[in-house]
Amino acid sequence: MRFIEEHAKWLQHHLKSRSGERKGRLERGHGHGETMFLERVWWPVFGNLDDLHPEYEVCDWRGRPYFLDLVWMPGDGRCKFAFEIKGFGPHVQQTDRIRYRQELNRETYLHVLGYKVIAIPYDDLAEQPDLTISLIKMLLSPYLSSVIWTTDTLDWSAMCLRLPCAVTNHFVRSILYKSSRLTGVQPYKHFNR
Template sequence: MRFQEAYEAFLHAHVQSAAGERQRRLKEGLGHAEKLFLQEVWWPAVGRFEHLHPEFEVHDFKDGTRYLDFAYLRPPFKVCFEIDGYGPHSRDASRWQFADQLVRQNHLVIDDWKVFRFAYDDIREKPRRCQQMIQQLMGRWFGDESVPIALTLKEKEIVRLLVHKQRQVTPAEVSQHLGVSVRYARELLQSLLKRQVLVPASGTLRVRAYLLNPHGKPMFL
């Protein structure tokens, strides 16, 4: 399944199960930064949205309600992921807002939450570093030495083609093998490249051929 299809199904499921203010927020859709986190960090690193809850509702120390950007609820831990833009969370925050954010985080920790904060700029400019952090926490806290990557039937067929040929392949070869257009074959290859299933065999700005990532085989074979 491609990211967009998985994302739409993920959001729809949570809209259907939510109520009240949380449902209203979800119906409006996630913000740009939150969707970018899912697309550039979570999906390439994990490959599925199981246990992840957007706009998760928690009660704060003042008996009010707050919403976490994402909660990952999987025993034995509760993990909070917050996406921070420089403007609203730092430069434009008043002293009161700054102090309130710290108190909010402290109370989450007191309530046994593991709190992870990602800067929007890191998600946009250094997504691989963010992906590695997600994979490290999965391995350390949940015992996932390698987080399996969900592949579509066509993506699996590309992997099988590479395993069979034991060499690099081009979009034209994949196009012929799958019976699809070269443009679509390139989209499939780029998707696998983004998730580190493949690595570039030639080209820098425009990849012309692809190889199977030898370090990532346990993730998808």
């Protein structure tokens, strides 16, 4: 299915499951940067929007709610990634010391809660999404291994084979090789050599 249709269905699903400020924030907050990340980075890597949550609400250490751009919680939710799309204007030029401190404290607290916070530069999404794709693949490949070892029917072409650089490809192959020695499953046979 094409991204535009899948994105619309995904967004509608999340809107239907929310009410009040959580719904209002999703209507107002899921904007151009988040959509560009999903279309130019996430979709080419995964081909779906499974386990992604837009404008995800968390409370800070003071009990105040705030919203993360996108949260990915695959499987049982023990592994949590927070993707924050950061434009130069709002996150650098239009900030002051107080907002800057609050942003850093917020990210530190998210780490305390178990989130792996990933800052995505808006300009890279617009100008060089391939760099962001490579970095996301390197970052997520160790966490995808828990899925890899449970089946040898995983479609590697959709998951890992579109790696744009030999270093990343070598990194993923080494993870697969080491893990296959422990499990007996040999998913690395699906790599094009």
